[in-house]
Amino acid sequence: MGVITGLEVQKRNKKRVNVLVDGEFAFSLSLEDAARLRKGQTLSEADIASLQGEDAVKRAVDLAARFLATRPRSLHEIRTKLIEKETPPAVIDSAIDKLTALGYIDDHAFAAFWVSERNAHKPVSPQALRYELRQKGISNAIIGEVLSTISPDESAARAARSRIVRLRGSTRRDFRESVSGFLLRRGFPYSVIKPTITALIEELETDDPAYFASDDGEEPPDDLE
Numbered sequence: 208m209g210v211i212t213g214l215e216v217q218k219r220n221k222k223r224v225n226v227l228v229d230g231e232f233a234f235s236l237s238l239e240d241a242a243r244l245r246k247g248q249t250l251s252e253a254d255i256a257s258l259q260g261e262d263a264v265k266r267a268v269d270l271a272a273r274f275l276a277t278r279p280r281s282l283h284e285i286r287t288k289l290i291e292k293e294t295p296p297a298v299i300d301s302a303i304d305k306l307t308a309l310g311y312i313d314d315h316a317f318a319a320f321w322v323s324e325r326n327a328h329k330p331v332s333p334q335a336l337r338y339e340l341r342q343k344g345i346s347n348a349i350i351g352e353v354l355s356t357i358s359p360d361e362s363a364a365r366a367a368r369s370r371i372v373r374l375r376g377s378t379r380r381d382f383r384e385s386v387s388g389f390l391l392r393r394g395f396p397y398s399v400i401k402p403t404i405t406a407l408i409e410e411l412e413t414d415d416p417a418y419f420a421s422d423d424g425e426e427p428p429d430d431l432e
Contacts (some may be wrong), residue, residue, distance in 0.1 A: 212228065234259050283344020377420060
């Protein structure tokens with residue numbers, strides 16, 4: 208048992224209040240939670256433990272919310288972040304339960320977001336996306352469902368088109384080699400790369416006859432089998 212003898216706003220953080228019990232610092236709380244206390248109030252050990260536990264969860268939720276502010280995160284990412292900050296396991300579980308109930312943690316929505324952003328800005332193969340999502344702790348069931356809507360051919364074509372401007376004036380052979388290597392690094396298999404490049408070359412020849420430099424009569428290499 209103890210009696211609250213002081214409630215002092217912290218100098219460095221005006222949103223935190225130091226709680227003094229029997230003349231000594233006991234713990235700190237958020238300004239909102241401290242407003243429920245008063246000088247002269249008696250606190251049992253259980254009361255103090257409960258206040259500290261609730262405050263720890265709120266601080267973990269606030270930390271996670273700041274982490275989520277830059278982009279959506281998977282459950283695994285949030286748990287890892289809280290572990291890095293040495294948050295106790297029980298506090299992490301409670302914080303995650305609150306965030307999930309509020310809709311801030313949703314691995315299916317996160318996976319859909321990740322795939323959509325990748326396809327829009329840096330297309331990679333479904334295999335590469337699968338690996339990335341596994342690294343984020345997404346379950347195979349969710350990965351399979353989200354990737355079922357992705358066309359490897361469309362993703363490869365979108366990725367290949369990002370090279371069009373910089374390769375203008377190259378020969379067909381150099382174009383094939385450059386785009387092939389680029390798509391390989393993005394995780395696409397040869398079975399997708401070859402028809403993608405062939406279709407893109409045909410498209411460029413139709414839309415921009417001056418796009419390619421002369422191949423000096425050589426046939427484009429057919430080495431992508």
